[in-house]
Amino acid sequence: MIITSPDTDDWSTFYNWAAGENWKISFQEKHLFLNQLRPYFYVLWKHGRRCAFVSAVLYKTSGWIGNLLVDPQQRQQGHGRALFEFALQKLQDQPNVSRIWLTASAQGAPLYRKYGFAHVDTIQRWSGCGRGDMQPVTHSSLKQLIDIDSQCWGESRASLLHQLVNDCYPLYATDTAALLQAGIDFWQLGPWSTIKGSAQTYQSILQQCQSITPEAKPIVTDILASSRLSLTLQHSGFKSLGTNELMCLNKKSPSIEGVLALASLGSIG
Numbered sequence: 001m002i003i004t005s006p007d008t009d010d011w012s013t014f015y016n017w018a019a020g021e022n023w024k025i026s027f028q029e030k031h032l033f034l035n036q037l038r039p040y041f042y043v044l045w046k047h048g049r050r051c052a053f054v055s056a057v058l059y060k061t062s063g064w065i066g067n068l069l070v071d072p073q074q075r076q077q078g079h080g081r082a083l084f085e086f087a088l089q090k091l092q093d094q095p096n097v098s099r100i101w102l103t104a105s106a107q108g109a110p111l112y113r114k115y116g117f118a119h120v121d122t123i124q125r126w127s128g129c130g131r132g133d134m135q136p137v138t139h140s141s142l143k144q145l146i147d148i149d150s151q152c153w154g155e156s157r158a159s160l161l162h163q164l165v166n167d168c169y170p171l172y173a174t175d176t177a178a179l180l181q182a183g184i185d186f187w188q189l190g191p192w193s194t195i196k197g198s199a200q201t202y203q204s205i206l207q208q209c210q211s212i213t214p215e216a217k218p219i220v221t222d223i224l225a226s227s228r229l230s231l232t233l234q235h236s237g238f239k240s241l242g243t244n245e246l247m248c249l250n251k252k253s254p255s256i257e258g259v260l261a262l263a264s265l266g267s268i269g
Helices: 008-020 029-032 079-092 109-114 143-153 158-164 200-210 230-235
Strands: 003-005 043-047 047-059 063-072 100-105 118-129 168-173 176-181 187-193 218-224 239-250 260-261
Touching: 008 047, 008 168, 029 158, 043 079, 043 109, 043 118, 047 079, 047 176, 063 079, 079 100, 100 109, 100 176, 109 239, 143 158, 143 168, 143 187, 158 176, 176 200, 187 200, 200 230
Parallel strands: 063 100, 187 218
Antiparallel strands: 003 043, 043 047, 047 063, 100 239, 118 218, 118 239, 168 176, 176 187, 187 260, 218 260
């Protein structure tokens, strides 16, 4: 059993396995996987055959484990556990990391609890549609988005947000900020954070989001249940697609008050 970094041929396998699990991977995430995030991806091999993938993305004081995917024909052989343990150790070996995050399905959560991960929140996936009735406003700076995101997560994620900004539209409403990520198959709303939000500011963000997104183009967003945005999303025509669990392994109780939606669909936060 060996663990390597992915090469060009590995990505088509990863995307095929992901499609088999009905995973949604945004255009921006795919671009990051092939470029800035490539050093954080790992492939487990056994007897010359790919067995599993995982990513372990490092921020300043936290890490994010995602994209744990096992070959459907090689499951129940310990490959996923072995690669997860490798990713976890990679992040724990970093001197400044005090929190490690992941999202878990109902099937995966019991395994992560055995390693000390605890429930923080529930992630609700919602889907709506664009209206395409407004031209996007060009913002010259991401500063407000980065500042609000940093306050809510307790650390700066400026590097991630700067990487995502191509083909994306920052959305602002008073002390609330979000990023609308344009894509080919769907658009994504996230990250979305607030210092002291209100129903009016949340509605404003959703109105901007749907107005900028092309007509009938799907919009996907991963919302924290604690945001209490369900009624606002329903009012805007969004429908719930399912849930996952947001979990954290940390040295102290994590506080992410004001985080409304993730920047990715479960893989990098």
